[in-house]
Amino acid sequence: MAKFSKSDNSVAVIIGSGAGGGVLGMELALKGIKTVILEAGGRHNPQDFVNDEWASFGQISWLDKRTTSGDWRVARDFSGLPSWIVKAVGGSTLHWAGASLRFQPHEWKVKTEYGNIKGASLEDWPIDHKEMDKWYTKAENHMGTLGTGGRERLPGNNNYKVFEAGAKRMGYKDFHTGNMSINSKPYDGRIACQQIGFCFQGCKSGAKWSSGYVSIPKGEATGKLEVRTHAQVLKIEHGKDGKVNGVVYADKKGTIHKQRARIVCVAGNSIESPRLLLNSESNMFKNGLANSSGQVGRNYMRHMTASTYAIFERPVYFYRGTTMAGIVTDESRNDPSRGFVGGYELETLALGLPFMAAFLDPGQWGREFTASMDQYDHMAGLWIVGEDMPQASNRVTLHKKFKDKFGMPTPNVHFSDHENDIKMRNHAWKQSTALYESVGATKVIQTPPYPSTHNLGTNRMSAKARDGVVNKHGQSWDVKNLFISDGSQFTTGAAENPTLTIVALAMRQAEYIAKQMSSKAI
Amino acid sequence: MRVLKKQAISRRSFLKGSTVTALGLTVMGPTIFGKNNAWSATFKNISADDGATLVQMARDIYPHDHLADKYYAAVISGYDKAAGKDKSLKGMIGKELKKINSASMKKYKNNYRMINREVERVDILKANTKSPLFAKVRGDLVVGLYNNKEVWPKFGYEGESASKGGYLNRGYNDIDWLDKV
Numbered sequence A: 001m002a003k004f005s006k007s008d009n010s011v012a013v014i015i016g017s018g019a020g021g022g023v024l025g026m027e028l029a030l031k032g033i034k035t036v037i038l039e040a041g042g043r044h045n046p047q048d049f050v051n052d053e054w055a056s057f058g059q060i061s062w063l064d065k066r067t068t069s070g071d072w073r074v075a076r077d078f079s080g081l082p083s084w085i086v087k088a089v090g091g092s093t094l095h096w097a098g099a100s101l102r103f104q105p106h107e108w109k110v111k112t113e114y115g116n117i118k119g120a121s122l123e124d125w126p127i128d129h130k131e132m133d134k135w136y137t138k139a140e141n142h143m144g145t146l147g148t149g150g151r152e153r154l155p156g157n158n159n160y161k162v163f164e165a166g167a168k169r170m171g172y173k174d175f176h177t178g179n180m181s182i183n184s185k186p187y188d189g190r191i192a193c194q195q196i197g198f199c200f201q202g203c204k205s206g207a208k209w210s211s212g213y214v215s216i217p218k219g220e221a222t223g224k225l226e227v228r229t230h231a232q233v234l235k236i237e238h239g240k241d242g243k244v245n246g247v248v249y250a251d252k253k254g255t256i257h258k259q260r261a262r263i264v265c266v267a268g269n270s271i272e273s274p275r276l277l278l279n280s281e282s283n284m285f286k287n288g289l290a291n292s293s294g295q296v297g298r299n300y301m302r303h304m305t306a307s308t309y310a311i312f313e314r315p316v317y318f319y320r321g322t323t324m325a326g327i328v329t330d331e332s333r334n335d336p337s338r339g340f341v342g343g344y345e346l347e348t349l350a351l352g353l354p355f356m357a358a359f360l361d362p363g364q365w366g367r368e369f370t371a372s373m374d375q376y377d378h379m380a381g382l383w384i385v386g387e388d389m390p391q392a393s394n395r396v397t398l399h400k401k402f403k404d405k406f407g408m409p410t411p412n413v414h415f416s417d418h419e420n421d422i423k424m425r426n427h428a429w430k431q432s433t434a435l436y437e438s439v440g441a442t443k444v445i446q447t448p449p450y451p452s453t454h455n456l457g458t459n460r461m462s463a464k465a466r467d468g469v470v471n472k473h474g475q476s477w478d479v480k481n482l483f484i485s486d487g488s489q490f491t492t493g494a495a496e497n498p499t500l501t502i503v504a505l506a507m508r509q510a511e512y513i514a515k516q517m518s519s520k521a522i
Numbered sequence B: 001m002r003v004l005k006k007q008a009i010s011r012r013s014f015l016k017g018s019t020v021t022a023l024g025l026t027v028m029g030p031t032i033f034g035k036n037n038a039w040s041a042t043f044k045n046i047s048a049d050d051g052a053t054l055v056q057m058a059r060d061i062y063p064h065d066h067l068a069d070k071y072y073a074a075v076i077s078g079y080d081k082a083a084g085k086d087k088s089l090k091g092m093i094g095k096e097l098k099k100i101n102s103a104s105m106k107k108y109k110n111n112y113r114m115i116n117r118e119v120e121r122v123d124i125l126k127a128n129t130k131s132p133l134f135a136k137v138r139g140d141l142v143v144g145l146y147n148n149k150e151v152w153p154k155f156g157y158e159g160e161s162a163s164k165g166g167y168l169n170r171g172y173n174d175i176d177w178l179d180k181v
């Protein structure tokens, strides 16, 4: 494994090792570029993960203080936990369920497609689906995505079978066990899924793709990638020429280090990435780094989400097997006749008993609640994920008073639903309730959004510098050797789970960076 | 379909774990210890009466008739330890319980836990959901009660599965009634 000097100013520094950072690190190393990934969390092997929801949460989740504001229910139900992400090598791809969907072609161009939507700051992506096609294929092959590249999908579990029966009765046409990045057969040196059912807690068998134990080791094997753990970056520094030249980070003990860099790529997820840019203000960049447009931290998106849990007369044991085990895509089309623009996916989901208690109906108590919990083994459930409208006022800012243990201001996450989000959520609840009732549900619970697992958009890509933070390659409009490499570069969120797109963009960005470096443009 | 019996803790170990001794106190009301003295928490910093009231409150917040008091008491007994170290917590518990009791005295002529009917006790709780004590008990319980591995089998939840080879050969897809609905 490589080890680079902190004064080596020829390295590419990547901040964060999740979907974006981990894959970018692998790709740059494979291209022979010396790369250092600085990761705030530690490193865990798949065997170390625990099949226990709260214990796992304590083991790998990002627990540093965050605050919330806005009218979203998360701010009331979980005021200190706006989002659920990971602090460890692999980032949130340790927690993730594995659903890997391509955007639909029109979702790259929603401003054109939807027109002007009041209150929404829509933009078209400066990329289109034709260009992304080959990157999606590359990403799917790397992640072993099922239902693509000739890879067979997983067999359905109990939760899926209930869902499928309902989908048929609803007349839905497009449903299956999902394009999961989980091995249905041995692939890439990893075994097939054992149907353990703790996919969110880090897959102990390694059947599920994660950048932490799949991509990063491939990069490390080249001798060009060093991953430094327990290294939280506090500030990105620049020279008089306005180019970034290194980062300041704190190690486990709080000791401050500096790592010099030829280029810096920010991939800390959509709350930490803008936090870091805002905290990197200087005399030259008074508003924060890369923020001449004022867009850093804005247009925070989290997908329109919700869940539906249904209780049946007979047992289901929905927690047995993959956590997310199937999808209906019929509602993902853009069909304004439903009363909203954009669409949503229905994806099965099961929670263990501890998380079900916390999330089924947050804050609720008494017999109505416990009567549902008593039927835990008779439940089936699904998650709703749809496109939400970007809004300039939904944003990540630095808290004026609170600081973390290294003295870095903590982030505040402000979010309010757009009217379109609310209409879409109500539609999805109605459809999914009907789906479960069609197979005999005796009670259906419409569960509000969890803390955000899909955090997007806070350093968005734009065709013009004034509308966003980065260009079509994720390169800062203001600082040409500074890149954004995670979900925060999303212009809009589409209806699909974001990780496949984050990975495809990271692969595409790696090629661009390599070309720019070899032509000495950066 | 592999269907579980929703009961796993054997009667014997259940009884063995319950040393009722110190709690055979005369102040104990019939609603708690009279009809179900299966839990063994001996409180040092919170009065036995307050402890029993808290356990009743915990049950009324998350009532599961198939769970013995000891599972609620397991969460509440943590307060006793904490109250030993934290005077303000101890004070808050005492003060808030007094408020709840005086409200129930006024309306139902009895202390909260001595009220026999659940609806009436819940009525008192509903009027006190803003109480910091209510918020604390509810918040701690929603994690503590359902995160107790001993209660999982009673809900039909099997917990950890990796060491058993997952559910690949243990019923991940054995649902057998869908063609009947």
Ligand SMILES: Cc1cc2nc3c(=O)[nH]c(=O)nc-3n(C[C@H](O)[C@H](O)[C@H](O)COP(=O)(O)OP(=O)(O)OC[C@H]3O[C@@H](n4cnc5c(N)ncnc54)[C@H](O)[C@@H]3O)c2cc1C
Pocket (backbone or CB within 6 Å): A015, A016, A017, A018, A019, A020, A021, A038, A039, A040, A041, A084, A085, A086, A087, A088, A089, A090, A091, A092, A093, A095, A096, A097, A098, A099, A100, A101, A200, A231, A232, A233, A234, A267, A268, A269, A270, A272, A273, A276, A324, A453, A454, A455, A485, A486, A487, A488, A497, A498, A499, A500, A502
């Ligand atoms: C429970 C759950 C289920 C999910 N399921 C799916 C799914 O099925 N399909 C899907 O597409 N997506 C899913 N997601 C979302 C997916 O995991 C994320 O969208 C994706 O991982 C985001 O990638 P990222 O690179 O933006 O950030 P992350 O993967 O979160 O990586 C960010 C990394 O940066 C590190 N970091 C942050 N700040 C700093 C700093 N200052 N210095 C150093 N390091 C730093 C963090 O510790 C972290 O490791 C799920 C998420 C969760 C939580």
Ligand code: SF4
Pocket (backbone or CB within 6 Å): A182, A192, A193, A194, A195, A196, A197, A198, A199, A200, A202, A203, A204, A205, A206, A207, A208, A321, A322, A323, B166
């Ligand atoms: S169900 Fe499959 S993917 Fe999920 S944790 Fe188990 S082995 Fe891994």
